[in-house]
Amino acid sequence: MDKQLNQLTLRSKVTITLEELSVLFHGNGQRFEELAADILKLEEENILQPVKSAGQTTRTPSVAYRYRINKSKLQADFHVELHRYTSQFHSAIRLDCYYSMPPEIFLNDLPFIERIQTYLTEVGFPQESVPAPERSAALVGDEKWIDEGGGREVLERIGLWNVMKIVPVSDPLMMAFNVKIVMNPQQFHLIVENKTTYQALLPILSETVFSTLIYGSGNKIVKSIEQFDWQFPIQKANHTFYYFGDIDRSGITIWNSLNEKRQVIPATPFYEACLSKSPFKGKTNQRKDIKAIENFVTAMPCGPKVESLLEDGHYYPQEVLKSSELREIWRNWSWNIMNGKA
Incomplete structure (x- = not known):
């Protein structure tokens, strides 16, 4: 359910309909009982709060037609998740800055951080300075990531920019x-x-x-x-x-x-x-x-x-x-x- 919780965290609206939850959790063709069980579990965890004015389904188990997303609860859960990732990642990867940022920034950065984690585990810290596209390709499999895809900012956020020995590619002075x-x-x-x-x-x-x-x-x-x-x-x-x-x-x-x-x-x-x-x-x-x-x-x-x-x-x-x-x-x-x- 981590993927679905991440999507709820990223959602800009504070409410979500039953139909949207159905697509988010099970896609098309899912059994109603399975969907309702997932929704009721999130109700118990106070992540989803029923909007009473929207009404309830007549099917059993009954769920609301619209829910309010408890962002503060998700934020608290997000901090717990950050702590879990900190314990799993290489000690050089710093996640401290994400505690004061919107969760979506970390969630967007996460796929790249995981690839960098793999690089550090398999290769270690680079010994030679190389141009940004070369280092970018080695880290995340995209030669444009550092210069054009926000890669430099990610590396700075996790405290690795200075140790990755990257030569910026720009016009010479x-x-x-x-x-x-x-x-x-x-x-x-x-x-x-x-x-x-x-x-x-x-x-x-x-x-x-x-x-x-x-x-x-x-x-x-x-x-x-x-x-x-x-x-x-x-x-x-x-x-x-x-x-x-x-x-x-x-x-x-x-x-x-x-x-x-x-x-x-x-x-x-x-x-x-x-x-x-x-x-x-x-x-x-x-x-x-x-x-x-x-x-x-x-x-x-x-x-x-x-x-x-x-x-x-x-x-x-x-x-x-x-x-x-x-x-x-x-x-x-x-x-x-x-x-x-x-």
Whole structure:
């Protein structure tokens, strides 16, 4: 009956009809007596509660035409089930987070967790790092599961992401190096959203205290930043990332998504320089990510001005700053960073 209880747990409605219970428990062609026995057992366990106003069958044994599902009882039973699975699974598989989540999340994850359990039992922990599709195929028999099927989130929930030695498959970072300081213990990195800004700043990279200039290529940076440690393996250094993008809803959302992956500081001098110019009108059809804007506003002093600007239907592309202005800002700001003034 575990399968049927799981289906009751997943059900969004709080009531269920006798006809729906019939399909759930026995499909078509089942004997009424068997169905009634199952339903009455769930009544005794207080999982199903008869809706009296819906009436009862005249057949023996008599059952209600409609039932209310006792979700709190199912939740308690679910916690007992979680404890049972914890005792059965490999000790490295952590189920703690599911106690505070809706049961359906665990029930959806369970088939994959069971396959991972089999993998750990038969193979053990991987010794070499491999691309995500290869590890995905080995774990659950689906090469797209980690990148496209929510597999990474499942592995993070059960505490196995870091030990599975997975190399994310994404576009490589497009970046230039400042060879003069690439081995310094303090490493600064500037990410810019657009190609025009990247090309304008590239000639003076060696004149700054930055180790890299990274071309974000719009939304691509959110995935490609995962490649940073592989492409720039200076592990003992302290890495600080700055970001400069368009001052519009899309640009702020990119920064926020990137900041969730790796702490990234808005490059305030560039943003302040944009705000000193006349704004552009338009881009009113962009998705409004309220949380992203709130995070951006609190991340730098000129944030409130940005919020007001967007509400008025204005924006700034990075191209509002000329190449000469971009270079001058980076030179001056760069040395202020090194001297602890920015």
